[in-house]
Amino acid sequence: MEKEFTTRSPEETIALGEKIAAELTAGDVLCLDGELGAGKTHFVKGMAKAYGIDSTEVHSPTFTLINEYSGTKMLYHFDCYRMESPKEAVEIGAEEYFYGDGISVIEWPGRIEPLLPLDAIWISIEVPNRRTRKFVIRKRGS
Structure with missing residues (x-):
């Protein structure tokens, strides 16, 4: 089953992230x-x-590959943009995060898709224009 949401500002996108996060449980993997x-x-x-983490501390981990944030739930933020192969994700222990006690959120998940859990949640983000974002949420394989 798919769900669709549209946001028209960065603030609305942040609010959508907060709403979706409230529905996640430990061990969930979210692919952006x-x-x-x-x-x-x-x-x-x-x-x-949503997890009580200061959002000003959140930055894309493009050069570090993963950022860990501690709040009411652990949030593991991956950026796989610079990864050449899934092997690099294995080398940093990504699978331990995916099956651990926190929530994993992955930017550029296609670069490590073979490693991702079958029940990962995928969110495709389309950019119809400069201000609008369309989010399509689905379970992997659906």
Whole structure:
């Protein structure tokens, strides 16, 4: 089953991230698929806010590959943009995070897709225009 949401500002994208995060439980893996500038990091800021994490501390982990945030739930924020293969994700222990006690959110998940749990939640982000974002949420394989 798919769900669709449209946001028209960064603040609305943050609010959507907060709303979706409230429905997640430990061990969930959320994959954010969208072009550069689509709003992936704003969405993660909303997730952080839902868990009592200061959203100003949330930054895309493009160069560190993963950021860990501690709140009412652990939030593991991956950015796989610079990864050449799933092997790099294995080397940093990504699978331990995916099956651990926190919520994993992955930007550029297609780069490590073979490693992702079958029940991962995929969110495709489309950019119809400069201000609008369309979020399509589905379970992997559906």
